[in-house]
Structure formats: structure tokens, C-alpha cells
Amino acid sequence: MSIHPFARIGIIVLSIISVFVFPWSLTMVLMIASGLVFPPAPFFVGILADVLYYSGHGLPHATLIGLFISVITFGVQHFVKTRIM
Amino acid sequence: MNRQFYPRASRNRLISGRTPMVLVVLVLLVGVVMAIRMVVPGTFAMISTPAWKAGSSLTASVGHVFTFTSNSKLLSERDALTSENTTLTAQNLTLTAQVRDLTALLGTRTAPAGGILASVLARPPVAPYDVLVVDQGSVDGVTKDAHVFGNGGTPIGIVSSIADHTAHVTLYSATGVHTDGWVGATHIPVTLSGTGAGGFETSVLKEAGVQVGDIVTLPGNGGTPIGTITKIQADPSSPTVVLDMRPYTNPFSLTWVTIMR
Numbered sequence: 001m002s003i004h005p006f007a008r009i010g011i012i013v014l015s016i017i018s019v020f021v022f023p024w025s026l027t028m029v030l031m032i033a034s035g036l037v038f039p040p041a042p043f044f045v046g047i048l049a050d051v052l053y054y055s056g057h058g059l060p061h062a063t064l065i066g067l068f069i070s071v072i073t074f075g076v077q078h079f080v081k082t083r084i085m
Numbered sequence: 086m087n088r089q090f091y092p093r094a095s096r097n098r099l100i101s102g103r104t105p106m107v108l109v110v111l112v113l114l115v116g117v118v119m120a121i122r123m124v125v126p127g128t129f130a131m132i133s134t135p136a137w138k139a140g141s142s143l144t145a146s147v148g149h150v151f152t153f154t155s156n157s158k159l160l161s162e163r164d165a166l167t168s169e170n171t172t173l174t175a176q177n178l179t180l181t182a183q184v185r186d187l188t189a190l191l192g193t194r195t196a197p198a199g200g201i202l203a204s205v206l207a208r209p210p211v212a213p214y215d216v217l218v219v220d221q222g223s224v225d226g227v228t229k230d231a232h233v234f235g236n237g238g239t240p241i242g243i244v245s246s247i248a249d250h251t252a253h254v255t256l257y258s259a260t261g262v263h264t265d266g267w268v269g270a271t272h273i274p275v276t277l278s279g280t281g282a283g284g285f286e287t288s289v290l291k292e293a294g295v296q297v298g299d300i301v302t303l304p305g306n307g308g309t310p311i312g313t314i315t316k317i318q319a320d321p322s323s324p325t326v327v328l329d330m331r332p333y334t335n336p337f338s339l340t341w342v343t344i345m346r
Contacts, residue, residue, distance in 0.1 A: 020133060021140035023210035040111060047115060051122055051129045053212045055245040055253045058261050062213060 008037040015041060019049050031066060035073035042069035127248025130206075130218060134251070137206040137218065141340075200234065200343035201226055206251070209336050215259035215281055217242070219342060222250040227344050234343045235334035239311055240303050244344060252344070256336055257303075257311070258283045267308060268328065269299040277301070277330065283337070285312065285330040291319065301330050 015030035022030075027049070034041035046066020054060050121128055203219035212218060221227050227247055233254045235241040245255040257264045258279040266277045268289065275287040289295055297317060302308035316329035 017136075019211075020136040020207075021143060021211065024213040025210065040107065043111065044114075047118060049213060051118060052133055053207065053214055053216055053218070053253070055214060055216050055255050057214070057245060057255060057259065 003037055011037050012041050015045050016048065019045060019052065024049075028065065031069050032073070035069045036077075039070050039074035039077060042066040042073070125248075126246065127222060127251050130248055130251040134206055134220065140211065141206075200345050203227075203252070203342050203344055205339050205342060208339050209256075209282060215256040215262075215279065215283070215336065216245070217254040217256065217336070217339065217342065219252050219254060219344070220250065221344060222248050222252050224249050226346055227252045228346070232345045234345070235336075235339055236341075237333070238309070238343070239332070239334045240305070240309055241311075241332075241334050241336065241339070241342065254342065254344075256283070258285055258332065258336065265304065266311070267302045267304070268295050268314065269293075272302070272308065275301075275328075283332050283335060285332065286327060287330065288325045288327045290324060291326050295326070295328060 011030070012034045015027065015034040018027040018030045027045070031042040031045050034045065043063070043066040046063040046069075049062035049066075050060040054062070201221050203221035203225075205217050206220050207216075207218040209215055217233075219227075219233075227244060229244055229247050231244045232240060233242050233244060240257070242254045242256040242259075244252050246253040255262060256279070257277065258281065260279055260281045262279040264277045264279075266275055266287075267273060268275050268287070273289055273293050273295065275289055277285045277287050280286050285301070295314060295317065297314055299314045300310050301312050301314065302310050310333065312330045312332035314328050315331045318327040318329070320326075
């Protein structure tokens with residue numbers, strides 16, 4: 001996948017900004033998009049969401065979802081690279 | 086044609102040489118962030134306050150610029166609201182008179198409610214977990230587990246965590262939160278379970294005779310209304326019915342709340 005470096009940074013920054021501005025569902029979509037360009041990004045965004053909004057009741061879902069997306073995108077990237085090369 | 090050949094071991098390795106280092110850095114970063122949040126819980130909220138305020142302003146501006154309804158629909162809606170307003174004004178006058186009479190009968194045992202007015206920095210759907218982040222904290226007199234009220238004095242939740250200048254309010258509608266309440270004019274006791282996004286669900290026996298439009302109240306001050314029953318789901322094989330409730334206060338549009346001292 002060939003994406004311009006500025007576009008990569010833009011997607012990651014947008015996913016971080018979305019935690020403050022956009023609805024949670026849109027943030028999830030941007031987390032997936034940022035995971036495709038930089039797999040650890042969704043994990044960071046999930047942690048940021050939990051640091052800001054988690055009230056200590058139940059599981060920190062945002063971090064867990066971010067971790068899940070990061071693991072999946074990490075696996076996909078490595079699998080694709082291995083098969084192509 | 087140039088071809089690059091990689092050693093088999095390196096080609097098939099799932100985790101490259103740099104990855105463990107990245108993972109260690111990630112774990113350390115998470116530890117540091119969690120430690121900061123535990124030791125000084127309000128730090129991140131304080132840093133984020135300008136971003137939340139900018140987000141709210143931006144959302145409000147976009148809402149004013151883009152409208153998805155036609156003018157005629159808006160006019161008819163305005164007329165309907167004007168007529169509803171007239172009806173409610175008359176009803177309000179009647180209720181005020183009733184309150185005056187009851188207060189005269191009971192004496193002045195209802196002390197004036199004192200509260201802390203707080204601006205909502207973040208609300209659903211931006212904030213997950215059905216929480217509000219408000220701009221008043223322990224310095225301003227907010228205490229943990231204090232009751233929070235929305236427009237018109239409708240109870241909406243309790244203060245779940247607190248920092249110096251901010252506080253988190255968990256709404257009664259948050260998933261996993263159970264609140265005791267009453268349904269209908271006869272005050273049938275129910276347990277309201279939050280379903281997220283401002284919604285509630287509860288169940289009562291079929292024989293209770295609950296109907297769509299019945300008012301749901303919370304104990305306190307003789308029962309404070311928080312919403313109405315919008316849907317009754319009945320299963321012929323079950324002795325109970327499931328009730329869906331719509332709250333009076335829309336958490337998506339809350340801008341100010343009152344926190345009890």
C-alpha cells in the first residue's frame with residue numbers, strides 16, 4: 001500500500017482529533033484507517049479515549065478495541081508483506 | 086529483471102527485529118499514562134479542555150450552517166411548538182397553584198435546592214460510556230457520588246470520578262448501570278437498566294397494566310419524572326413485559342448541568 005507520508009500523518013492526527021470532536025462511531029472508523037497506515041495508532045487512540053472518558057465502571061472498552069484493531073492490522077500487514085515478497 | 090531474495094528465516098518471521106523494541110516502548114508508555122492518570126487524575130482533562138470547547142463550538146457552528154429540513158416543515162413545527170407552549174404554560178400555572186397549596190399544607194419543609202452549575206465539556210456521542218465531562222471539580226465543591234440534574238431539574242446521573250477542576254458524570258442510562266425507579270401513577274417499583282445513548286429498559290409483570298406514555302420517576306422529592314414509556318415488548322410465553330423508556334433529557338444536547346452539593 002503506497003500512501004504519501006503526509007497522508008499517513010494526516011490520518012493518524014485526524015483519528016486523535018476525532019476523540020475530542022467526532023462521535024465515537026466515527027472515531028472507530030478512523031482508528032481502523034490509522035491502523036492500516038500505522039498499526040500501533042489505534043491502541044494509542046484507545047488509550048487516549050479511556051484516559052479522557054473512562055469512569056472506572058466496567059472494562060476499558062476503548063483500549064481493548066484499539067488493541068484488537070492494532071493486532072489485526074499488524075497481522076494483516078505482516079501477512080501481506082510475507083506473501084508478496 | 087532484478088529480483089531481491091531474502092533469507093528464508095527472515096522472510097517468514099512474523100515479528101521483525103525492531104518490533105520487540107516498539108512493544109516495550111508501547112508498554113512503558115501505557116504504564117506512564119496510567120500512572121499519571123492515577124496520581125493526578127485531572128491533568129489530561131485540564132489539557133483537553135480547550136480541545137473539547139473548540140469541538141463543541143465547531144459542532145454548533147456546523148449545526149447552524151447545515152440544515153436538513155425544509156422551511157415549510159420548520160414553520161409547521163414552529164406552529165405546533167407554539168401551541169404546545171401555550172398548553173404547557175396553562176398546565177404550569179395550574180401546577181404552580183397546586184404546589185403553593187401543598188406547601189401551605191405541609192409547611193416550608195422543602196428547602197431551596199442549592200447546586201453547582203457546570204458546563205458540559207464532553208458528552209455522548211463524542212464521549213463513549215455514556216459519561217459527561219463537566220468543568221467543575223473538587224475545588225468548586227463537587228463531591229463524588231453527588232447527584233446531577235439536567236434541564237428542568239431532571240435527574241440524569243451521578244458524579245463517578247472527580248479532579249480539581251473537572252468531573253466525570255456517569256449517566257443513569259450508561260450500560261451496566263441499574264437504578265431503582267417507579268412506573269406509572271401508582272408508582273410500580275422497577276429497576277431501570279441503562280442501555281446506552283440515553284436509553285433505558287426495564288421489565289414488569291403483565292398484570293401491572295403499564296401502558297405506553299406512562300411516566301417513569303425516580304425516588305426523591307416525592308418522585309422526580311425522568312421519562313416516559315415508549316414501547317412495550319410482550320412475549321406470550323413470559324409473565325413479564327419489557328419496557329423501553331425515552332428520557333426527558335437528551336444527553337446528546339446537554340450544555341449545562343446542576344450538581345448537588
